[in-house]
Amino acid sequence: MDKKGSKPKILVVDDDPDMRIFFSALLKTGGFKPIVARNGTEGMEKARTQKPVFIIIDVPMPGNGGMQMYRFLKQDENLSHIPVIMVSTIDKQTFIQYQKTKGIRIGQDINSPEAFLQKPPEAAEVLDLIQATLSRSV
Numbered sequence: 001m002d003k004k005g006s007k008p009k010i011l012v013v014d015d016d017p018d019m020r021i022f023f024s025a026l027l028k029t030g031g032f033k034p035i036v037a038r039n040g041t042e043g044m045e046k047a048r049t050q051k052p053v054f055i056i057i058d059v060p061m062p063g064n065g066g067m068q069m070y071r072f073l074k075q076d077e078n079l080s081h082i083p084v085i086m087v088s089t090i091d092k093q094t095f096i097q098y099q100k101t102k103g104i105r106i107g108q109d110i111n112s113p114e115a116f117l118q119k120p121p122e123a124a125e126v127l128d129l130i131q132a133t134l135s136r137s138v
Helices: 017-029 040-050 066-075 092-101 123-137
Strands: 009-013 033-037 054-058 084-088 115-118
Touching (some): 009 040, 017 033, 017 123, 040 054, 040 066, 054 066, 066 084, 084 123
Parallel strands (some): 054 084
8 A cells, every 4th residue: 555545556558358357356356456558558658647566568469569668668767667577478488589579688778577477377476476576666
């Protein structure tokens, strides 16, 4: 809970309505206030206006995808501190290859996300990652 007694906001950026519903229900159960966006452009707008404490981003999305949004987040001095979990239907090795083809060198150009999870993620693992990350940053 923040100073106003409201629940911490977590932004979920995913083009799949089922995943938005899954994450929203999971986050509500975990004591958070979910905010959802359907793509990276909407996600960046909500990150700027809603000031979430954590962001979950799907990697492949039409238009402004998850990797592009992640890069924009980490290059924005007002948002770069927000921890991020990247989620995708692709495995981690394919994800790393995908980054290379897009010319993004995570760990060199920009910091790595807090975690990379393959869809569908385990509910307990998602909440544990968020709680552990937030408790480290307090």
